[in-house]
Amino acid sequence: MALPLFEKNLKITEMKKSIIKIFLNITPILFLFVINGCDEDSVSIDTQALDQKIVEATSFMDGKEEGTQPGFYSNRTITKLQNRIEWAQGILASNPIEQKLIDNAVLILDAGIESIKASEIFEKYPKFTPGTSKMVSPGNIAYAPLDEFTVECRFKPASLNSVSGYGNETVAHILCTDHQYVGADTGGYALRYYTNDLVPAGQLEFLVGIGAAPPYWSVVSAGVQIQELDKWYHIAATYNASTLTSKIYVDGVKVGEGTFDGPMVHDMANGGPRLGIGYSPMWDITDPAWKRRSNVDGQIIDVRIWGKELSSSEINDRKGDFLTNISQYTSLNAYWPLNAQMGNPVMDATGTYGLNVEGVEWVDPN
Numbered sequence: 001m002a003l004p005l006f007e008k009n010l011k012i013t014e015m016k017k018s019i020i021k022i023f024l025n026i027t028p029i030l031f032l033f034v035i036n037g038c039d040e041d042s043v044s045i046d047t048q049a050l051d052q053k054i055v056e057a058t059s060f061m062d063g064k065e066e067g068t069q070p071g072f073y074s075n076r077t078i079t080k081l082q083n084r085i086e087w088a089q090g091i092l093a094s095n096p097i098e099q100k101l102i103d104n105a106v107l108i109l110d111a112g113i114e115s116i117k118a119s120e121i122f123e124k125y126p127k128f129t130p131g132t133s134k135m136v137s138p139g140n141i142a143y144a145p146l147d148e149f150t151v152e153c154r155f156k157p158a159s160l161n162s163v164s165g166y167g168n169e170t171v172a173h174i175l176c177t178d179h180q181y182v183g184a185d186t187g188g189y190a191l192r193y194y195t196n197d198l199v200p201a202g203q204l205e206f207l208v209g210i211g212a213a214p215p216y217w218s219v220v221s222a223g224v225q226i227q228e229l230d231k232w233y234h235i236a237a238t239y240n241a242s243t244l245t246s247k248i249y250v251d252g253v254k255v256g257e258g259t260f261d262g263p264m265v266h267d268m269a270n271g272g273p274r275l276g277i278g279y280s281p282m283w284d285i286t287d288p289a290w291k292r293r294s295n296v297d298g299q300i301i302d303v304r305i306w307g308k309e310l311s312s313s314e315i316n317d318r319k320g321d322f323l324t325n326i327s328q329y330t331s332l333n334a335y336w337p338l339n340a341q342m343g344n345p346v347m348d349a350t351g352t353y354g355l356n357v358e359g360v361e362w363v364d365p366n
Contacts, residue, residue: 047092050102053109054092057085060113067121068349069322070340074119081112124341124362128278130162130172130295132359135277135346146266149333150310151175151191152236152249152319153277157229157298160202162195170198172296173280174235175303177266177273186216187265188273190280191237192294193226202226204255206237206246210262222248222256234302234319238309239264247309252316277303277336277355299363303336326350339365 066078088105091097126135155174162172172195177188187209194203204226207219226233236249241263248256266273274281279295302322308331322337323329326349335349341362345354 045097045099045102047097047102049106050088050092050109053106054085054088057081057109057113060116064116068340068342068347069337070121070123072121073116074121077112077116077119081109081116084108084112121340121342123339123365125299125301125365126278126338126357127158127299127361127363128296129359129361130297133295133361134279134281134358135355135360136279136281137275137353137355146241146264148238148240148242148307148309150236150238150306150308150315151189151304152234152306152310152315153303154232154234154301155226155296155298156232156300157226157296159229159297160193160196160226161297162197162295170195171294173276173294174278174296174300176276176280176282176294178282186211188282189237189239189264191235192280200224204235204248204250206239206248206256208239208246208260208264210260211265215261218260218262220246220248220256220258220260222250225250225255236310236315236319240309247312249312249315252312252319254312275305275355277338278360301338303334303338304332305334307331307333323349 061078061081064073064078066073066075068075088109091101091105094101127133153175160172162170171192173190173192176190176192189206189208191204191206193205194201202224204222204224205219206222207217209217225235234249234251238245238247240246244260244263246256246258246260247254276282278300304323306329322339323332323335326332326335332350334353336346336355337349338346344357346357347354
């Protein structure tokens with residue numbers, strides 16, 4: 001017997017519901033299969049390039065050290081690459097891992113390697129030119145003690161010439177603090193020599209400012225010592241306030257000794273006296289016309305300031321070499337090897353004192 005129409009529709013409707021339920025139950029499984037199938041077919045992670053770059057970067061760092069001397073590398077460059085290697089190793093160990101992170105890590109390690117290559121320190125010496133060059137520190141009495149000290153350096157004159165046409169370029173300053181020859185702030189010290197504009201050219205002397213009353217300054221002379229050009233001279237001068245004496249050494253030999261008329265004084269305004277290398281900082285500020293007219297013409301390296309009067313044997317023992325392991329020298333207040341172009345300011349080996357540099361040419365040693 002035929003079913004009534006409404007019963008047929010009911011049966012068909014129930015059948016459709018069953019089919020829909022079955023479809024809904026299997027659809028997630030099909031979707032999951034399709035999605036998983038696509039991942040397996042389309043995503044490929046290649047770690048080989050990063051593995052090789054980590055090995056390359058690690059090998060590149062082997063034997064390299066950070067420092068401030070030729071043959072070393074600028075501060076933090078090697079440390080930064082080591083940190084980048086550890087970061088890259090972390091990417092390889094991550095889960096999930098992404099190809100774009102791997103590719104980026106390869107580029108970052110490459111940049112770190114190139115940064116170290118560019119930071120290698122090469123040997124260069126500063127060449128001073130009259131009227132142009134200067135190195136000067138901010139004022140700081142810490143490396144210019146008042147009781148006793150020794151200053152020393154190596155100097156190679158290119159000429160004994162000066163800037164012509166103005167009277168006070170008759171002397172050239174190798175090392176000099178702020179000092180005023182005649183005035184209320186007369187003080188400080190200067191290691192200097194006579195230029196060709198003064199007789200006798202090449203005479204070396206060490207002077208100290210002793211105050212506002214005459215004679216204002218006191219000088220110990222070593223006679224003519226700088227004669228041969230393009231030759232390295234080691235020069236040292238000592239000061240002792242208790243005995244009011246100074247000694248001058250050239251290449252380890254005492255060539256001058258004398259007594260001052262009074263103790264050295266310093267103008268302590270603005271943090272104390274500035275230190276000039278290759279020129280007098282006082283002449284920069286006393287009269288603009290004198291600016292940088294007291295420069296040396298030549299090279300200066302290995303500048304040391306000691307907080308004691310060195311003996312002749314101490315000067316001799318260390319006169320020809322740059323200092324190493326400076327922590328062993330407890331009386332070494334400041335030390336600028338000046339054997340590498342290390343930016344501006346040039347920091348001393350203790351990392352404490354800087355020199356602002358202008359007009360200096362960095363040349364290959366010879």
